[in-house]
């Protein structure tokens with residue numbers, strides 16, 4: 001995709017690979033937090049041990065910016081949401097969060113970029129009136145792209161999705177509800193609100209589509225949680 005050029009930048013926390021243009025920043029990225037100032041930081045914010053320049057140095061968690069002793073902040077973890085190239089120092093709480101997100105970046109994000117076939121219907125259409133599209137996340141993660149043989153659709157901006165709902169389609173042998181599709185409510189480029197349903201194409205194997213839906217749900221949650229802060 002044009003314009004997703006990146007440049008290397010060194011912040012106080014480490015080397016980052018950032019998009020050259022702001023309009024290319026991923027909706028899954030987070031800004032680096034401000035670090036708790038020296039004045040507010042006389043003791044570890046976890047175990048309360050007092051800092052001492054020689055015996056107990058303070059360290060900042062790269063994810064939350066709070067200050068900790070080495071014991072409470074020694075884990076080095078990947079932090080792709082802040083675009084660090086190498087693992088960076090994390091406190092214990094943030095370690096857990098970032099480890100879970102590693103899963104998203106290693107698996108679910110790839111699923112979204114690879115795409116899948118869905119039958120797309122507008123809210124005012126009957127279930128049989130939709131058209132088949134190949135849906136995938138754009139390379140800069142900002143848009144859902146719809147590729148159709150006959151029909152065209154404008155991309156949906158990930159940051160303009162207001163709600164996302166999983167639509168069930170029956171149960172498997174063990175009684176687990178199967179995801180049949182998703183409905184999203186989003187704001188389009190004209191500022192109008194739209195609701196579309198994207199159902200896994202029932203022509204063939206449903207599994208890839210269901211995995212794509214699960215990944216989309218995780219992606220939406222990440223963007224939504226970051227928005228709520």
Ligand SMILES: [Zn+2]
Nearest residue numbers: 044047069072
């Ligand atoms: Zn501590």
Ligand SMILES: [Zn+2]
Nearest residue numbers: 061064091094
């Ligand atoms: Zn932290």
